[in-house]
Amino acid sequence: MNAGAIAAHSRTDVAVEVVAETGSTNADLLSRASTLEGPTLLVAEHQTAGRGRAGRSWLSAPGDSLTFSLAWHFDLPLQQLAGLPLAVGVALAGALAACGVQVQLKWPNDVLKDGGKLAGVLIETQASAGGIWAVIGIGINLRMPDELEERIGRSVAGAPWLAQMDRDALMAAILASLAAALSEFRQAGFGAFSARWNRLHAWQGRPVVILDNGAVLHDGIAAGVDDSGRLLLDCAEGRITVLAGDVSLRMRES
Numbered sequence: 001m002n003a004g005a006i007a008a009h010s011r012t013d014v015a016v017e018v019v020a021e022t023g024s025t026n027a028d029l030l031s032r033a034s035t036l037e038g039p040t041l042l043v044a045e046h047q048t049a050g051r052g053r054a055g056r057s058w059l060s061a062p063g064d065s066l067t068f069s070l071a072w073h074f075d076l077p078l079q080q081l082a083g084l085p086l087a088v089g090v091a092l093a094g095a096l097a098a099c100g101v102q103v104q105l106k107w108p109n110d111v112l113k114d115g116g117k118l119a120g121v122l123i124e125t126q127a128s129a130g131g132i133w134a135v136i137g138i139g140i141n142l143r144m145p146d147e148l149e150e151r152i153g154r155s156v157a158g159a160p161w162l163a164q165m166d167r168d169a170l171m172a173a174i175l176a177s178l179a180a181a182l183s184e185f186r187q188a189g190f191g192a193f194s195a196r197w198n199r200l201h202a203w204q205g206r207p208v209v210i211l212d213n214g215a216v217l218h219d220g221i222a223a224g225v226d227d228s229g230r231l232l233l234d235c236a237e238g239r240i241t242v243l244a245g246d247v248s249l250r251m252r253e254s
């Protein structure tokens with residue numbers, strides 16, 4: 001992939017870097033956060049130690065996925081970034097739809113295609129003078145080889161349509177959509193995204209459970225998200241709101 005082509009196609013002022021291989025693009029940008037001069041995109045053609053939430057791993061096969069991180073500075077308190085992973089999901093869905101691939105969103109941070117996980121988002125932050133650096137890590141499956149699917153052991157998806165697109169143009173389209181969404185998020189917060197998120201909600205009206213370390217914390221019907229990105233859950237005791245934290249959402253097995 002070519003950093004110059006990505007930057008030119010994206011029409012943003014984000015600095016773009018491409019490396020052939022690294023452990024984790026999130027780890028790389030986080031370690032450099034104090035010296036970054038502006039928004040920075042780091043693309044790895046192969047990521048060997050991709051991270052998920054709570055120490056989980058993001059696996060990818062070389063050449064079959066798009067793995068990158070975008071570092072973005074916010075002059076906002078940390079609690080106002082709670083809805084950021086969801087806003088990023090909306091931006092990704094918009095960019096992919098423009099490329100001809102329809103996706104849905106699973107709370108809090110997954111992008112699904114035909115029910116399988118197509119992309120994951122992991123945001124890590126670092127305090128800085130005057131605000132916070134958010135490092136937004138994204139992995140998108142383009143092709144999903146059987147061997148990788150077996151290793152992941154969960155319902156996954158690929159997008160062969162995206163796999164045959166020019167990689168730099170695809171990356172640039174996603175970068176442009178993310179940059180626009182992050183500016184909007186800075187101005188208006190997650191409230192500006194909640195209606196769009198709810199229209200893309202994969203599990204609206206479905207029976208679900210919230211798991212904390214494998215134990216069921218709540219059980220109810222998924223009813224979308226509120227203006228701060230909390231999940232609305234209709235339980236026997238009434239409607240509750242769930243903060244993302246480290247909990248997991250699963251479909252209830254009947």
Ligand code: ATP
Binds near residue numbers: 117118119139154248
């Ligand atoms: P949960 O569903 O519990 O909320 P999560 O969304 O927090 O999980 P992440 O931490 O975002 O999960 O992503 C890591 C998980 O994604 C891994 O534990 C694995 O199950 C799954 N995974 C890893 N690599 C891939 C991939 N290439 N495609 C799809 N899913 C993957």
